[in-house]
Amino acid sequence: MSSLLQNKESLRVPEPTLRRLPWYLSNVKLLKQKGERFVSSTQISKEINIDASQIAKDLSYVNISGRTRVGYEIDTLIAVLEDFLGFTNLHKAFLFGVGSLGGALLHDSGLRHFGLEIVAAFDVNPLLVGSKLNGIPIFHTDDFPRKMQEYDVNIGVLTVPIEIAQQITDYMVEGGIKAVWNFTPFRIRVPESIVVQNTSLYAHLAVMFNRLNYNEIK
Amino acid sequence: MSSLLQNKESLRVPEPTLRRLPWYLSNVKLLKQKGERFVSSTQISKEINIDASQIAKDLSYVNISGRTRVGYEIDTLIAVLEDFLGFTNLHKAFLFGVGSLGGALLHDSGLRHFGLEIVAAFDVNPLLVGSKLNGIPIFHTDDFPRKMQEYDVNIGVLTVPIEIAQQITDYMVEGGIKAVWNFTPFRIRVPESIVVQNTSLYAHLAVMFNRLNYNEIK
Numbered sequence: 001m002s003s004l005l006q007n008k009e010s011l012r013v014p015e016p017t018l019r020r021l022p023w024y025l026s027n028v029k030l031l032k033q034k035g036e037r038f039v040s041s042t043q044i045s046k047e048i049n050i051d052a053s054q055i056a057k058d059l060s061y062v063n064i065s066g067r068t069r070v071g072y073e074i075d076t077l078i079a080v081l082e083d084f085l086g087f088t089n090l091h092k093a094f095l096f097g098v099g100s101l102g103g104a105l106l107h108d109s110g111l112r113h114f115g116l117e118i119v120a121a122f123d124v125n126p127l128l129v130g131s132k133l134n135g136i137p138i139f140h141t142d143d144f145p146r147k148m149q150e151y152d153v154n155i156g157v158l159t160v161p162i163e164i165a166q167q168i169t170d171y172m173v174e175g176g177i178k179a180v181w182n183f184t185p186f187r188i189r190v191p192e193s194i195v196v197q198n199t200s201l202y203a204h205l206a207v208m209f210n211r212l213n214y215n216e217i218k
Numbered sequence: 219m220s221s222l223l224q225n226k227e228s229l230r231v232p233e234p235t236l237r238r239l240p241w242y243l244s245n246v247k248l249l250k251q252k253g254e255r256f257v258s259s260t261q262i263s264k265e266i267n268i269d270a271s272q273i274a275k276d277l278s279y280v281n282i283s284g285r286t287r288v289g290y291e292i293d294t295l296i297a298v299l300e301d302f303l304g305f306t307n308l309h310k311a312f313l314f315g316v317g318s319l320g321g322a323l324l325h326d327s328g329l330r331h332f333g334l335e336i337v338a339a340f341d342v343n344p345l346l347v348g349s350k351l352n353g354i355p356i357f358h359t360d361d362f363p364r365k366m367q368e369y370d371v372n373i374g375v376l377t378v379p380i381e382i383a384q385q386i387t388d389y390m391v392e393g394g395i396k397a398v399w400n401f402t403p404f405r406i407r408v409p410e411s412i413v414v415q416n417t418s419l420y421a422h423l424a425v426m427f428n429r430l431n432y433n434e435i436k
Contacts, residue, residue: 012432019421022403026380030404033381048405086427087420100328107325110318114420115427154430162244163251179430181422185240186248187266193433197426199419202305202332203237204399208415209304209333212372212397214230215411 017058018085023048024055025081032074040071087115092153093181095121096168097160098128098138101183101201105157106133119151141168145175154178162186235276236303241266242273243299250292258289305333310371311399313339314386315378316346316356319401319419323375324351337369359386363393372396380404 027047031039041059045052059072064080066072082088095102095118105111106121122141123129129140139147147153156177160168165186172180179195182188185202245265249257259277263270277290282298284290300306313320313336323329324339340359341347347358357365365371374395378386383404390398397413400406403420 013428015425018425018428019418022418022421022424023405026403027405030380049407050405085420085424086431087424089427091427091430100326104322104326108318108322111419111423114423116423155426162248178433179426181426185244187241187245187268189267195426195429195433197422197429199417199422200237200240201329201417202303203240204415204417205329205332205334206240206303206305207233207236208373208397208399208413209307209309210231210236211413211415212309213304215396215413 013061017061020050020054020058021062021081021085023050024058025078025085028072028074028077028081032078037074038067038070038072039074039077040066043071085115087113089115090117091115091155092117092119092151093155093157094119094144094147094151094153094172094177095136095157095159096123096141096144096172097158098123098125098133099159099161102157102159103133105159105183106136109134116155118157119153120147122147141171144171148175156180158182158184158188160184231279235279238268238272238276239280239299239303241268242277243296243303246290246292246295246299250296255292256285256288256290257292257295258284261289303333305331307333308335309333309373310335310337310369311373311375312337312362312365312369312371312390312395313354313375313377314341314359314362314390315376316341316343316351317377317379320375320377321351323377323401324354327352334373336375337371338365340365359389362389366393374398376400376402376406378402 024044027044028039041052041055044055062080062084064072064077093116095105098121106118118136121136121138122144123138124141128138131138154177156172158180162184165184166188169180169188169190173190173194182196182198185200190196242262245262246257259270259273262273280298280302282290282295311334313323316339324336336354339354339356340362341356342359346356349356372395374390376383376398380402383402383406387398387406387408391408391412400414400416403418408414
């Protein structure tokens with residue numbers, strides 16, 4: 001029982017590690033293109049300026065072991081990392097709010113390569129409801145509970161105006177959504193069992209503008 | 219001299235603060251829509267579940283003072299926050315790489331409301347060069363140095379394939395770009411004077427998938 005709990009805990013990878021692993025993946029993909037077959041954490045370290053010991057520690061979460069002197073086999077490392085990060089398994093999602101950003105995300109078919117497929121979108125705008133964007137159908141928001149029966153979806157992408165961000169989140173959760181990818185600058189509240197991933201492009205812009213401003217004064 | 223340095227240092231706002239300020243802004247905008255005229259940090263605290271003392275500390279970076287008992291005047295707070303975060307001042311940017319994500323960002327006119335205007339994009343694809351997307355002209359990558367003379371731009375949005383992420387970054391910096399908004403999962407290197415803002419949608423997906431997986435096993 002205790003070892004079962006331990007196994008379960010080992011599944012919860014620290015967020016900083018999860019954020020660094022895609023860096024290693026992209027770096028190793030590049031080495032593969034250059035014709036390399038093996039890579040060590042020291043090599044990755046030199047390329048991306050992160051401690052080799054940190055890289056080895058991060059990779060210890062992933063089910064792969066390196067060989068002394070030669071390091072990790074690149075093909076295996078890529079396959080194992082992509083699988084571990086969830087990029088090989090297509091997760092279906094609904095998108096809520098086909099405004100400027102929502103529409104932009106529907107255009108981004110590249111998300112499929114990283115495991116996310118937006119299968120349908122919801123809005124109340126009569127000019128949008130019933131149409132398709134990049135092949136993705138747009139339904140009326142009222143149809144969401146019915147569409148949950150039809151599609152095998154557990155992720156909701158939130159791109160609505162801030163005024164209704166909380167309301168639509170509640171509606172999603174009530175309908176059975178288990179994870180909300182929140183692109184609004186609004187801090188949504190959810191029950192403890194629901195995953196929230198905040199991606200605020202605007203907060204990132206604020207940081208970038210501040211640093212730029214700071215450098216200009218220097 | 220020492221006070222000048224101090225003023226200069228006070229411009230460098232901590233990143234966690236800069237990430238929280240847009241939350242306060244969106245929250246206060248919502249209160250305004252509800253007809254409120256004043257707001258206290260305690261009120262914001264209740265809404266978004268962050269310590270009132272933390273909120274007061276974050277707002278101390280912004281040039282605004284609350285009044286005892288009534289708190290901050292909402293109209294002033296919105297105006298001062300938007301200005302402080304750089305959202306009222308339109309920053310011009312070039313985008314590099316009109317693939318799936320790059321094209322999606324060109325469609326997102328909403329970035330303008332947060333101070334970013336993508337004025338032109340660059341690619342080498344002959345099917346794209348010379349055309350426009352959402353009214354934004356696409357030029358050949360070779361034309362970038364010339365276009366730098368023409369437009370008043372200091373931000374570059376990086377949405378190229380990882381194989382050329384570093385090369386295009388070097389090219390941007392050489393051409394005079396001062397801040398790179400990096401959407402690739404590649405960890406780019408830049409001289410110390412250049413600002414890099416990483417926004418890896420894929421890293422965010424990895425975190426979300428991991429947490430979802432963890433909850434499903436629970």
